Amino acid sequence: MSTRYLLRGVSPLGGAVTDVLLADGVVAQVGDLEAAAADEGTVVVDGTGTDGVPMVLLPGLVDLHTHLREPGREDTETVASGTRAAALGGFTAVHAMANTTPVQDTAGVVEQVWRLGRDARWCDVHPVGAVTVGLAGERLAELGAMADSAARVRVFSDDGRCVDDPVVMRRALEYVKAFDGVVAQHAQEPRLTEGAQMHEGVVSAELGLTGWPAVAEEAVVARDVLLAEHVGSRLHVCHLSTAGSVEIVRWAKSRGIDVTAEVTPHHLLLTDENARGYDPVFKVNPPLRTQADVDAVRAGLADGTIDVVATDHAPHAREDKDCEWAAALPGMTGLETVLSVVQETMVDTGRLTWADVARVLSEAPARIGRVPDQGRPVAVGEPANLVLVDPAARRVVVAAEQVTASANTPLAGRTLPGRVVATFLRGQPTVLDGAPVAATADGHRA
Numbered sequence: 001m002s003t004r005y006l007l008r009g010v011s012p013l014g015g016a017v018t019d020v021l022l023a024d025g026v027v028a029q030v031g032d033l034e035a036a037a038a039d040e041g042t043v044v045v046d047g048t049g050t051d052g053v054p055m056v057l058l059p060g061l062v063d064l065h066t067h068l069r070e071p072g073r074e075d076t077e078t079v080a081s082g083t084r085a086a087a088l089g090g091f092t093a094v095h096a097m098a099n100t101t102p103v104q105d106t107a108g109v110v111e112q113v114w115r116l117g118r119d120a121r122w123c124d125v126h127p128v129g130a131v132t133v134g135l136a137g138e139r140l141a142e143l144g145a146m147a148d149s150a151a152r153v154r155v156f157s158d159d160g161r162c163v164d165d166p167v168v169m170r171r172a173l174e175y176v177k178a179f180d181g182v183v184a185q186h187a188q189e190p191r192l193t194e195g196a197q198m199h200e201g202v203v204s205a206e207l208g209l210t211g212w213p214a215v216a217e218e219a220v221v222a223r224d225v226l227l228a229e230h231v232g233s234r235l236h237v238c239h240l241s242t243a244g245s246v247e248i249v250r251w252a253k254s255r256g257i258d259v260t261a262e263v264t265p266h267h268l269l270l271t272d273e274n275a276r277g278y279d280p281v282f283k284v285n286p287p288l289r290t291q292a293d294v295d296a297v298r299a300g301l302a303d304g305t306i307d308v309v310a311t312d313h314a315p316h317a318r319e320d321k322d323c324e325w326a327a328a329l330p331g332m333t334g335l336e337t338v339l340s341v342v343q344e345t346m347v348d349t350g351r352l353t354w355a356d357v358a359r360v361l362s363e364a365p366a367r368i369g370r371v372p373d374q375g376r377p378v379a380v381g382e383p384a385n386l387v388l389v390d391p392a393a394r395r396v397v398v399a400a401e402q403v404t405a406s407a408n409t410p411l412a413g414r415t416l417p418g419r420v421v422a423t424f425l426r427g428q429p430t431v432l433d434g435a436p437v438a439a440t441a442d443g444h445r446a
């Protein structure tokens, strides 16, 4: 029999303090379970956090947007290193983006990534399938074969590139309906962003860097919600970053269009002002926007216009970041810090409750990705995919201490609230006392 875990004095979703027993992969009991603490084979986890504040128990986090870089760039991240980082960040499932080398555009490649995730055992890995062959934007990839494969792909994206041809986008939206899939669009009009380096505005003008205007995102979001309405399909907007995009999605939802949207932690926290030091760690796609945009995406997340916080964890090699701004690759890491950023920007400011955090970081992404055993309530009989957070803790982000194989965090040196104390995947800890717990060959954890 596998080890049982008794979480003593924890606060599920920030509510009344109670005990929670995990056994046989599920939540076995909830209530005053003092007697169970003496049972042999039961490990007790004390839920008393910093300054006596009870720890918050949430459903394990689900990322809709992670770059794991395997196959192809194992020097920057592997499925194993990325999912270990994910577990430390509180995740029990991640969606692995398709822009690998080779591209995840066949059943063979998505099954390979899915198996690497299964064997690493840090969290569930759901590969995203490419929309077009080689991300070239021309011919649809074998979407049906990826959906039918062992990886059971439901999310399709050319992320990194925009599916800019409206006919190709229309065909993709129509095609994925057959298996209840969703097209996740990287909304970037390519002609409006040729040579773009950062958000087009006052700061880009002062720095002399080519601008990436908000309209290049908004034009594609507007077109796509209309296409989704026209063909009656499901659309997801990746890393929404502008006030105008929030307005378009709000309008689309009010018309009953089946659109969902995500915001990244960096677009909730940082602005184009961060580019003033020309440090490429702040170079990302879409670019960091203005404070007005940050305010708008926070408001959109608070009112439900934006459904999900997704990391867009984008690890890069030192040589692709420690160089001049124009030569650097866009992207930043995020798996290990996202919960703290959401706490700082949304919870500690009164915009979201912990129950809302469970919704935007677990329930909604699981629903959009059609992952049935994640994002579930903390209730008896439910799969024990959980994360335990110490909300009163504070910590300084140190790039070298992160578990991701890359060092391009934009938050180095920052003090952030909250700390992931434990993560449970089907009742077994992947993280305990804030440290990773590797699985043994038979799948058990010490």
Ligand SMILES: NC(=O)N[C@@H](CC(=O)O)C(=O)O
Binding pocket: 067, 099, 159, 160, 161, 186, 283, 284, 285, 286, 312, 314, 315, 329, 330, 331, 332
């Ligand atoms: N976000 C980024 O700046 N980069 C991503 C691609 C993407 O998400 O568009 C990457 O793969 O590095």
Ligand SMILES: [Zn+2]
Binding pocket: 159, 160, 161, 186, 238, 239, 285, 286
């Ligand atoms: Zn993207």
Ligand SMILES: [Zn+2]
Binding pocket: 065, 067, 097, 159, 160, 312, 314
């Ligand atoms: Zn991405």
